[in-house]
Amino acid sequence: MKVAIAGSGALGSRFGVMLHDAGNEVTLIDKWPEHIELIRKNGLLVDNGEEKRYVNIPVFYPSEVKETMDLVFVFTKSMGLQEMIEDIKPVIGEHTKIICLLNGVGHETILQEHISLHNIFMGVTLYTASLKGPGHAYFNGTGKVEIQNFVVGEKEELEAKQIVELLNEAGLNTSYSTNVTTSIWRKACTNGAMNAICALLDSNLHQYCSTDQAEPITRQIVKEFVIVANKKGASLNEEEIVDYVLQASKNIGSHYPSMHQDLVQNHRYTEVDFLNGAVARMSKEFEHEAPYNELITQLIHAKEQILEVK
Template sequence: MKIAIAGSGAMGSRFGFMLHQAGNDVILIDKWDAHIKAIQENGLTVNYNGTEKVINIPIYRPDEVKEKVDVIFMFTKAMFLGSMLEEIQPIIKEDTQVVCLLNGIGHETVMKQYVSLENMLIGVTIWTAGLTGPGKIELEGTGSTEIQNFKPGGEEKAKEIVKILKDAGLNGIYSEDVKFSIWRKACVNGALNATCTLLDATLGEMFETDQAISITKNIVNEFVQVAEKQEVQLDFEDTVEYIIKTSHELGHHYPSMHQDLMQHNRLTEIDYINGAVARLAEEYGLKAPTNALITELIHAKEQILNAK
């Protein structure tokens, strides 16, 4: 199985590493020159549950990849999904399966412009990963990866990819309702990512504050209302409990948005998480003031830090 990871930051590198370790033929695709150079010259350095490993794995810029691949896992930042898909069009053949595992909501709208519906898979992963420098990632804990074919009739191919993920230790799951899981993860990210970024705090530090539960409930309430309009039923109490549980299990972890903005001075995916809920709420005639304010605050923080 020839596999490409399009967007090989922290999470993309995690998947590339684990799929490579399982014996798959894997290539990484990225645009960060320092990251590419480090991996090409020194390999990918992985701190895996406290043990350091170095693997030699090919990495290319999007315009350098010419070989046919069977499966592409998309791990770009949400705002770069379209540009990446456009640049890698030469390797997306009529039978290439493209799996979108990005944070946020609504990526299928972009995917449809570049990938046939028969070859589209959408999903969600709750693994974590940290990028500690060019060519260096830190991995710990456990997680799962849930996917579903976008168009009915693609179940068999989707389940083949699920098996590949299982064999690589990525705990693949075939979903009958991945849209629910995508919305639930987006809600978790909406409650944790931006708040920890604004507070410059880990998940645990955030939930040690007296305000954490109140803030979380306000965010979740707006997500629940908008999700219902999207025919997704998120249970308010269950979702709040799940977020609290996540914060306890990963208390020392800085979420990906904090890693992007505070640690690497990069633009965030806020418009595809809290911003998406605020935008959809307005379209549906609802109000989402908490998510709208959080989105504005993150954009202000990006400008203050001159994020790129």
């Protein structure tokens, strides 16, 4: 399979390496010059905490890629999706399948402006990864992936299951979902309850969840998410997600969520508008208020300005 990874940061690199190791013809696409040039010079340095190795995978700027791909996995930041899809139009043919595993909600609205609905496949992943620097990807542990065809139909379902098989052959624990909307919103809700708060407090998950304030704050954020999610066709349980978030600190407590990595560690823009900000906007559509998520969004944008992010 000819596979493009559109957005070859931490998670994109992880998927790209695993698909490459499984024998697929993988092309990495990214916009970070230092990252691209180091990979071109040395290969991608893959680090799992115990051993390091260099993996030679072709990497290009979006404007350089002209060959039509069979599959394109989008791993940009949410706010960069529109620009990336526009930049890589030459690789998207009539039968090219787009697999979106981005954090947050609302990405299908952007994708369907450029791609046939029949070729869009939405999903969610619980794999984690980070970049220790340009050309240096760090990932260990395991995770899972869920994928579902955006358009309901026998042909689209078969194609989704073929993508599932491809990912499983690469060692990515993947299943076909019959309700990926719920899974996407569940992850968005989980991220919405953790990411921005850890970025604002400059803390990891364990530090935040050890405070007396963690439970009431988490509960209110989740409550606002669940109201919107269920109106959008998901089926979320408030208590279940609150318990999951608070328990997660025992399993991945030392982990700094991606919004902390972006904002605090690297002074980059965050995905808050596709998480807490999306809930604040959508709540108004249903004549509800989401004061916690609205305030969190405003505070993150204020911190972006204070840190003069790029």
